[in-house]
Amino acid sequence: MKWKADWGLRGRMALTMFLLFALYVAFVGGLLLYFNNIFFAVVLLGGFSIAQFFFSDKLALWSMGAKEVTEDEYPELHRMLGRLSQQADLPKPKVAVVDSRVPNAFATGRSQKNAAVAVTTGLMNTLDSDELEGVLAHELAHVKNRDMMVMTVASFLSTIAFLVVRWGWWFGGGDRERGQPAIWVAIVASLVVWVVSFLLIRALSRYREFAADRGGATITGKPSALASALMTIDSGMSKVPKEDFREQSEMNAFFIIPLKNDFIGKVFSTHPSTEARVERLRELEREL
Amino acid sequence: MGLFDGLREVLGIRAETDATRKADPDDLFGMSTAYVTMEAELGYEAVGEAALCFSEVDSADFSDAVEEVHEILEVGAEETGTETEAHTDDYGYSWVILRDSDFEDLVTSLNFAADTLMERGYGSRLLAALFGFRDTSGRQQDGRYAYWVYSFRRGAYYPLVPKGTNDRDSSAEFKLESKLDGELDIENDKEYWYALLPSTSGKHPWE
Numbered sequence: 001m002k003w004k005a006d007w008g009l010r011g012r013m014a015l016t017m018f019l020l021f022a023l024y025v026a027f028v029g030g031l032l033l034y035f036n037n038i039f040f041a042v043v044l045l046g047g048f049s050i051a052q053f054f055f056s057d058k059l060a061l062w063s064m065g066a067k068e069v070t071e072d073e074y075p076e077l078h079r080m081l082g083r084l085s086q087q088a089d090l091p092k093p094k095v096a097v098v099d100s101r102v103p104n105a106f107a108t109g110r111s112q113k114n115a116a117v118a119v120t121t122g123l124m125n126t127l128d129s130d131e132l133e134g135v136l137a138h139e140l141a142h143v144k145n146r147d148m149m150v151m152t153v154a155s156f157l158s159t160i161a162f163l164v165v166r167w168g169w170w171f172g173g174g175d176r177e178r179g180q181p182a183i184w185v186a187i188v189a190s191l192v193v194w195v196v197s198f199l200l201i202r203a204l205s206r207y208r209e210f211a212a213d214r215g216g217a218t219i220t221g222k223p224s225a226l227a228s229a230l231m232t233i234d235s236g237m238s239k240v241p242k243e244d245f246r247e248q249s250e251m252n253a254f255f256i257i258p259l260k261n262d263f264i265g266k267v268f269s270t271h272p273s274t275e276a277r278v279e280r281l282r283e284l285e286r287e288l
Numbered sequence: 289m290g291l292f293d294g295l296r297e298v299l300g301i302r303a304e305t306d307a308t309r310k311a312d313p314d315d316l317f318g319m320s321t322a323y324v325t326m327e328a329e330l331g332y333e334a335v336g337e338a339a340l341c342f343s344e345v346d347s348a349d350f351s352d353a354v355e356e357v358h359e360i361l362e363v364g365a366e367e368t369g370t371e372t373e374a375h376t377d378d379y380g381y382s383w384v385i386l387r388d389s390d391f392e393d394l395v396t397s398l399n400f401a402a403d404t405l406m407e408r409g410y411g412s413r414l415l416a417a418l419f420g421f422r423d424t425s426g427r428q429q430d431g432r433y434a435y436w437v438y439s440f441r442r443g444a445y446y447p448l449v450p451k452g453t454n455d456r457d458s459s460a461e462f463k464l465e466s467k468l469d470g471e472l473d474i475e476n477d478k479e480y481w482y483a484l485l486p487s488t489s490g491k492h493p494w495e
Contacts, residue, residue: 002308002409010299017298071454071483079379082482086415087343089306089441091479113479130380141303150298208300215303221345221413288347 003287006214013207017154020200024157027193031164031186049156056148057116060108066096066118077124080133081117081140088140088219093117103127103233105256107139108148115143127229134216134226135233135256141215147208154204158197164190205270213277217284227281230256234274311411312443313402315473319419319436319445320395322471330467331425332434338394339494340384340401341416341484353408357384357401364400368393372401375494378487381415383494394419402440414440416484418448420492423460433492434460436472437484444475452489 052059061068071078078095085092093109096118103123109115117139124132142148165187217223233256255271271277296302326332344350354374361372361384370388377383384401388394398417405414417438435448447464449457461481465474475481484493 003304005301010301013300075454076379079485082484083343083379083381083415086439086441086482087307087413088303089309091477092482133380144297144303144306145300146297146302147300150300211300212303215301215307218304218307221343221347221350224346285346288345288349 003214003218003284006210009207009210013204013211016200016204016207020154020197020204023193023197023200027157027161027189030189046156049152049159053110053149053152056152057109057114060106061096061116061118064098064106064118065100066098066116068094068096068116076129077119080129081136084133084137084140084219088137088144088215090115090140090144093140093143097121097124105135105139107142109143110149110152111146112143117143123233126232130220130222130225131229131232133220134222134229137219138212138216138226138256140219141212142208144215145208145211147212150208151201151205154201155197158194158201161190161194161197165194199268202268202270206272209271210277210280213281214284217281223281223284223288227278227285230274230277230281308412309441311402311406311414311440313399313406313411313414313440314443315445316399316402316417316438317395318472319438320392322436322468323391323419323421325468325471326421326436330464331423332421333424334391334394335420335422335433336387336389336391336394337420337492338386338398339418339420339492340386340398340414341418341494342382342405342410342413343415344380344382345410345413349408350410350413353405353410354382356408357404360400360404361386361397364397368397370394370397372397377494385494411440416440416482418484418493432457432460433490434464435484435493436464436468437482439475439480439482442475442480443473445472446475446478446481448481448484450483450485450493453485453487456483456485 069077074095074097077097081095082092090112093107094116096116098118098120100120101122102120103126105117105119105123107115107117117136119135123135127135213226216226220226293302296305323334327334358372358374361370364370365372368388369390370386370393373385373387375383375385386394386397386401388397402414402417405411417440419436421434421436423432423434432449432451436445437448438445447461449460449464451457468474486493486495488495
């Protein structure tokens with residue numbers, strides 16, 4: 001079973017990453033022109049990011065209220081993930097469950113060895129076993145493609161740009177010779193970098209969702225099951241009470257389907273529309 | 289991790305390529321000599337059963353391929369006398385169960401089955417081949433089953449000793465590993481020793 005490679009998707013992903021990279025090079029170069037102490041800030045924030053990167057799996061699980069579960073508690077979930085991992089050639093990740101009615105799932109962990117896959121109780125109640133398998137495989141594809149790391153690296157300088165915008169005066173504090181204008185130039189430049197990189201990162205995130213859908217469908221061999229899971233979750237989302245939405249909105253990027261938000265348009269979304277994803281899975285189904 | 293794996297990760301296609309990577313059946317025949325050591329030196333007796341586990345593909349062509357596997361096994365049965373049975377487990381995975389008191393015939397038949405799937409282009413769906421043994425040394429009263437699992441994804445063996453339905457006997461597995469190391473290609477990363485446990489205690493994983 002081998003599908004036609006999606007060169008369009010790979011091309012767009014590569015271009016997005018190149019643009020981000022170019023933007024960051026210009027950003028760092030620009031800041032260096034104005035400030036001598038920017039290195040200090042980059043090192044400090046770099047340290048912060050690395051720490052976040054290393055603890056991100058625990059952090060994500062903790063912030064979602066996901067509890068790791070044993071084989072005895074959820075034997076089926078464990079077995080399903082075991083088989084899927086075997087097909088994907090991955091060590092079996094940790095398995096966690098979130099007690100929430102919102103049907104959703106996410107994967108976390110910087111590498112294959114310390115990955116965790118979490119699902120909500122709502123997801124297990126809503127989906128049949130083929131669909132659940134499709135969702136788990138999609139999450140395993142994220143682990144395999146190292147999306148957590150790719151997105152952390154991609155967002156690193158964007159975070160710095162944001163902090164410069166927010167705390168710009170602090171960066172320029174020691175630089176009295178050049179005076180105030182330098183700080184403002186840096187803040188405006190950072191603002192531009194932050195906004196542009198934000199959009200690029202969101203685009204990258206959407207491309208990686210498509211890639212994980214493809215990966216997931218290859219693991220299960222059933223693109224239709226994942227498509228039907230996506231549609232079921234999508235229709236289930238709108239019935240869920242509002243409180244849960246607000247609680248979990250920060251974790252959107254890691255979800256299988258993000259929570260709906262009226263004012264955030266297409267370009268701001270971390271995920272492609274369910275229709276677009278289902279359409280692509282349909283294409284894979286035809287190729288089977 | 290190689291450079292290409294890194295590139296595949298960056299492009300988001302590693303999941304796809306690894307899931308469709310061809311099967312590695314190189315060492316499958318290693319079992320036809322290793323069982324002698326199991327019986328003569330370790331007190332494990334072959335139970336005369338082996339099974340091939342694979343994940344399905346949702347297509348007519350795949351169903352055809354599986355049918356072909358069973359046809360070929362039936363033809364081969366005239367020579368080897370291996371009985372075969374098809375089984376789908378609770379998780380939607382397919383098994384080809386083979387029964388033969390002659391261990392070498394068992395290995396040969398299992399190879400036939402695996403080869404056929406690989407020739408049809410579905411080698412990447414092969415997960416594992418399991419060879420069943422029973423502890424006859426009296427160390428354990430219940431004569432617990434032990435298995436050698438061949439992982440087609442990794443091209444290596446690992447021992448599996450189920451303890452009930454949710455646990456494994458790691459010390460027995462460790463013993464098997466150390467005794468047969470060298471004779472079999474053993475997966476050295478234990479993270480890849482997937483638990484293919486039975487649904488009912490005391491039964492085979494494929495039952």
